[in-house]
Amino acid sequence: MRLKLCWLLLIFNTTALLAARIDTLMVPSTAMNKSIPNLVILPANYEQGEATFPVLYLLHGAGGDYTDWISKTPEIKTFADTHQMIIVCPDGGLTSWYLDSPIDHKMRYETYISRELVTEMDSKYKTIANKTHRAITGLSMGGHGAFYLAMKHQDIWGAAGSMSGGLDIRPFPNNWDLPKRLGPYSENREHWENNTVINMVYLLKGNDLKLIFDCGTADFFYDSNKRFHEKLLERNIPHDYIERPGQHNWEYWSNAIQYQLLFFKNYFTATK
Template sequence: MELFRTIEISEPQFENSCLRYITVKSRHLKGRGDICVFVPPFLETVKDCPLIILLHGVYGSSWSWTLNGGVHITALEMMQQKKIPPAVIAMPSDGLWGDGSGYIPHDGLDFEKWIAEDVPAAVQKCIPSVRTSSRLFIGGLSMGGFGALKIGTRYAGQFSAVAAHSSLTHLAQMELFVEEEVNGLLQKEAKDNSVFLTIMKHKHQLPFIRFDCGLLDTLLDENRLLHHQLLEAGIPHEYEEREGGHEWPYWQKHIRDSLLFFSKYF
């Protein structure tokens, strides 16, 4: 049985800026999901090309990392300068539920499995250089940072490393950003709402972890707390604080740090 009932992919003759667009019908979304994919132009000799999945924050969609963050421009520049090896970057929508799905299962939909299972499978089916043996990485900002840290940890056997910028560290923090009732998003198990508790549950098999936060960020205290909790628990990780707030100029600049971090494990 095919994983996707339908797959639509953009025509190469109309693509530009090394961006490809994929829409699949997902059983986990019970509908269609969109993925924007950065495919660098020099993959002919690359086998098992690494795949990086980048998750957007609230209010956004599959275009956010490119048209708000310019990540495809940054990544291509870094590859051309030999700062990082070639990699494909997949930027899916979160499922487009409310102001943000949280990348968790709720309301009969599984936004977590959409990311962890469907997105890699769709890219592997549509991009020949990405195979089931390719190394996988996951990162994100804000709500997407929360999703990346949780999914990357829960699926540690699948993802080699995880990186997050300005991340929510607990699902309850969604109330700072969304109009939907957050209690409807909270999971039954407390550990499923918390990045730290999720990491502790899977502490015997973890990906490499990196996260950062701006000194003017709304979530700075929460990120500092997560850092100290991980230190006290003896969980290896990288954490940095930089100038900036919860805003695109910060993420545009520091996505470079995540790409460099990932490239150490290609």
């Protein structure tokens, strides 16, 4: 009995020592004159040896914050271990849409994430600091944000994903504070046309940016995802597209993230 107890304690202590480390990284943003919190999930073996790791930037949706993924899908801690990558969850504000707003110069989340946060991550952590070992994805507003940022900054990210992403924001002119970011559609059509992801396909060049996206067939963003897929097909842009039964909820995203992480893992492995 005593031997069994000692063995169980040894297993428990070893597991505790190898548990994923979770940091809250505060990053000062010069662009927005404030400090922004970010959740950083490190693989269990992060402190062992001199190994460096690829990084996945994982964005939350409208109304959420940097703690959403870890609180709603806590198994991402295990995924960081399984796939040997650092996962960083930035705070993107409640409804920033991850843009540098053309009408509100205090909202500069594109600059923050693509420049300030990436620089800080590469400075503070043992990252593989090149585009072929950086990926970005997100859900809903974060799906829009991930494609928006990656397509505009292909020197920073080599792969991008979207889950239930708002890939065409024009059908929703009054939703999720979009008029506060881009102005009313009737008066600022150019802002809307220039900042909706479906109109940014022209930025893609062949297979330079690896893309994966998915959406549930009962999701209100399903139509825009399907149209985005069709547009990529027309332009002969390689991509992985998945549609399956599902709604705009955490049950869907907790499932979807597993497929996307495997996609990014395979990408990182292939570019070693």
